[in-house]
Amino acid sequence: MSSISTSFPTELIKKYGLAGPRYTSYPTALQFHEGFDEEAYRRHIQNSNDDLIPRPLSLYLHLPFCKELCYYCACNKKVTRDSQRAAVYLQHLEKEIDMQGKLFDRDRQVIQLHFGGGTPTYYDDLQHKSIIEQLSESFLLSRSDNREFSIEIDPRTVNEERIAYLADIGFNRVSMGVQDFDPAVQKAVNRIQDEDKSLKLVEAARQSGFNSVSIDLIYGLPLQTATSFERTVDSILSVRPDRLSVYNYAHLPHLFRAQRMIKSEEVPAPEVRLQILASTINKLVEAGYVYIGMDHFALPDDELTVAMKNGTLQRNFQGYSTCRETDLVGIGVSAIGKVGNSFVQNLKDIRDWQAAIDDKRLPVWRGLSLSSEDRLRRGVIAAIMCQGKVRFGEFERRFKIDFSEHFALELELLKPLQKDGLVEISKFGIDVTPTGLLLLRAIAMKFDEYLINDLQGKSYSKVI
Numbered sequence: 076m077s078s079i080s081t082s083f084p085t086e087l088i089k090k091y092g093l094a095g096p097r098y099t100s101y102p103t104a105l106q107f108h109e110g111f112d113e114e115a116y117r118r119h120i121q122n123s124n125d126d127l128i129p130r131p132l133s134l135y136l137h138l139p140f141c142k143e144l145c146y147y148c149a150c151n152k153k154v155t156r157d158s159q160r161a162a163v164y165l166q167h168l169e170k171e172i173d174m175q176g177k178l179f180d181r182d183r184q185v186i187q188l189h190f191g192g193g194t195p196t197y198y199d200d201l202q203h204k205s206i207i208e209q210l211s212e213s214f215l216l217s218r219s220d221n222r223e224f225s226i227e228i229d230p231r232t233v234n235e236e237r238i239a240y241l242a243d244i245g246f247n248r249v250s251m252g253v254q255d256f257d258p259a260v261q262k263a264v265n266r267i268q269d270e271d272k273s274l275k276l277v278e279a280a281r282q283s284g285f286n287s288v289s290i291d292l293i294y295g296l297p298l299q300t301a302t303s304f305e306r307t308v309d310s311i312l313s314v315r316p317d318r319l320s321v322y323n324y325a326h327l328p329h330l331f332r333a334q335r336m337i338k339s340e341e342v343p344a345p346e347v348r349l350q351i352l353a354s355t356i357n358k359l360v361e362a363g364y365v366y367i368g369m370d371h372f373a374l375p376d377d378e379l380t381v382a383m384k385n386g387t388l389q390r391n392f393q394g395y396s397t398c399r400e401t402d403l404v405g406i407g408v409s410a411i412g413k414v415g416n417s418f419v420q421n422l423k424d425i426r427d428w429q430a431a432i433d434d435k436r437l438p439v440w441r442g443l444s445l446s447s448e449d450r451l452r453r454g455v456i457a458a459i460m461c462q463g464k465v466r467f468g469e470f471e472r473r474f475k476i477d478f479s480e481h482f483a484l485e486l487e488l489l490k491p492l493q494k495d496g497l498v499e500i501s502k503f504g505i506d507v508t509p510t511g512l513l514l515l516r517a518i519a520m521k522f523d524e525y526l527i528n529d530l531q532g533k534s535y536s537k538v539i
């Protein structure tokens with residue numbers, strides 16, 4: 076991938092900063108359907124177990140509880156102080172781990188594990204230990220130093236001892252939610268978080284042996300200005316996290332009730348938002364961070380940067396990851412998995428999900444078996460999002476197509492973007508320009524078969 080443009084293309088961002096999916100999967104979850112049921116999921120697992128070389132596994136566990144509501148939050152979470160409710164959830168989670176573990180061949184090693192939320196650290200140390208024990212009983216957890224076992228931490232819920240404990244039970248990567256250190260912004264979004272404590276926890280994570288620390292920030296929150304956000308970025312840079320996710324606040328109050336608590340007039344205007352983004356990108360690039368794509372930055376020696384440079388970067392439900400050919404097992408309410416050529420999603424209501432487990436049914440809600448056309452387009456979209464280039468020859472060999480013929484309409488749709496300097500198209504392929512890197516999803520959307528005829532009426536967040 077070429078490096079991101081440092082001269083900021085405000086006009087183009089306004090023009091192409093339209094609504095669009097984030098392509099953490101293709102087809103996106105909008106295409107999942109309930110015709111894909113428990114039986115379909117079992118079939119796909121069986122097929123993938125039958126592969127000659129056992130494919131390793133990634134596990135995603137969804138731990139949805141939070142003690143307080145951040146008004147901006149678009150995550151799939153449940154806010155409650157009722158620890159009994161969370162304990163009942165955990166009993167069911169452990170049963171689901173057991174049920175799913177029985178379906179996968181025992182020689183399939185778990186090389187990636189991710190605890191996401193909500194707030195996984197809502198649970199205490201003993202509860203985390205219990206989950207890890209259940210996981211080790213039901214799956215073969217890798218013991219290699221290369222394994223990637225990560226957890227999302229809300230710094231307000233942990234101290235230095237807890238961080239050390241999480242390292243002790245096997246986690247080696249952590250991402251911490253910071254969002255913004257400005258007291259007025261924190262008040263406006265109902266997330267009061269101590270700056271010094273957050274910074275100290277980054278150091279504590281390093282000392283405890285976590286080999287990758289990532290920080291989440293959000294731009295576009297109420298009352299933010301370019302200057303106020305610069306202060307947050309400077310503060311975070313003082314502890315030099317390995318990775319930074321700088322998310323664009325998606326203000327969709329019709330979809331996320333909590334966002335109705337945010338005063339619309341306090342949300343920065345599009346020009347201010349662009350100023351914040353421009354100054355953040357410049358600051359991070361100046362500080363030596365590499366733009367990975369879609370909100371993500373990493374230090375030059377981080378595995379993500381290395382993967383981006385050698386063309387093995389992948390997109391997954393958590394953003395980007397290094398290329399590891401795994402099947403993804405989603406466990407917990409609303410969790411999404413990817414097994415063989417299928418996506419599967421669990422029931423999204425906690426009561427329904429628990430009832431299925433009580434009935435000894437897999438809590439499958441919906442999913443999708445990918446057609447060969449879906450797989451071809453998934454490859455093209457991944458090449459845009461992860462490598463910033465598409466080589467026609469590669470797809471012609473793999474999918475036995477003539478690229479220019481197969482994608483005649485799509486290449487036509489790309490022409491205005493070519494004219495505006497977002498992509499270069501030759502007879503060998505498509506190259507995203509440094510400016511285009513800021514608008515990856517607008518480019519990828521041109522290959523989304525489901526969107527091509529139907530962009531109107533869908534609720535996506537803005538591209539920038």
Ligand SMILES: C[S@@+](CC[C@H](N)C(=O)[O-])C[C@H]1O[C@@H](n2cnc3c(N)ncnc32)[C@H](O)[C@@H]1O
Pocket residue numbers: 141147148149150191192193194195227228229230251252253254291292293322323324325326
């Ligand atoms: C599950 S939370 C992280 C863990 C923990 N719950 C916390 O808040 O620290 C995942 C991340 O999603 C991001 N996020 C949540 N709602 C968002 C929104 N509406 N727009 C953009 N980013 C959002 C935040 O950066 C947040 O840290």
Ligand code: SF4
Pocket residue numbers: 140141143144145148149150152192193194229252
């Ligand atoms: S941002 Fe994190 S802590 Fe806040 S409500 Fe969302 S998931 Fe919970």
